[in-house]
Amino acid sequence: MTAPRRGRGRPTVFDTPAQAAYLQAVLSGMRLGDAAAHIGVNRVVPARYARADREFGALLDEAKAVGAKVRVEGVPHDEYRYNVLKCRCEVCTRAARVGRAGRRTDTTADEPPGTETAGAVHPIRAEAAGVGESSTSFLLARAS
Ligand SMILES: [Zn+2]
Numbered sequence: 001m002t003a004p005r006r007g008r009g010r011p012t013v014f015d016t017p018a019q020a021a022y023l024q025a026v027l028s029g030m031r032l033g034d035a036a037a038h039i040g041v042n043r044v045v046p047a048r049y050a051r052a053d054r055e056f057g058a059l060l061d062e063a064k065a066v067g068a069k070v071r072v073e074g075v076p077h078d079e080y081r082y083n084v085l086k087c088r089c090e091v092c093t094r095a096a097r098v099g100r101a102g103r104r105t106d107t108t109a110d111e112p113p114g115t116e117t118a119g120a121v122h123p124i125r126a127e128a129a130g131v132g133e134s135s136t137s138f139l140l141a142r143a144s
Contacts, residue, residue: 014041014045014046018041019046019056021038021039022039022041023060026063027063028067046060077092078095081095
């Protein structure tokens with residue numbers, strides 16, 4: 001009878017329940033080192049096991065991908081997420097637009113509030129100014 005009694009309460013073997021718990025921890029967004037610590041194994045154990053067991057390795061890759069997404073999902077949808085994480089959902093897109101509009105109004109305080117029309121008005125205004133300028137300089141050129 002040589003039943004392994006050492007390490008009771010903390011798995012010395014990376015058995016099936018430990019694997020499942022580890023994958024679950026990684027899936028939930030835990031970093032690999034934290035996930036290993038969470039189930040009480042050294043962080044090299046799952047990594048070594050993933051190389052030895054291709055099926056587990058594939059599951060771990062999948063869990064890592066989902067976990068990374070979960071970590072990203074933990075970031076609120078806002079301008080930062082739009083700019084840095086390239087999220088193009090409605091919330092982030094709006095937050096980025098509002099953020100840009102807010103900074104634009106800061107520098108051009110004479111503009112009336114109403115970011116909805118600002119985008120449509122701008123090009124017309126720029127064109128009108130351009131035409132006025134060139135026709136004025138044209139007239140000035142003719143006058144001199
Ligand atoms: Zn978003």
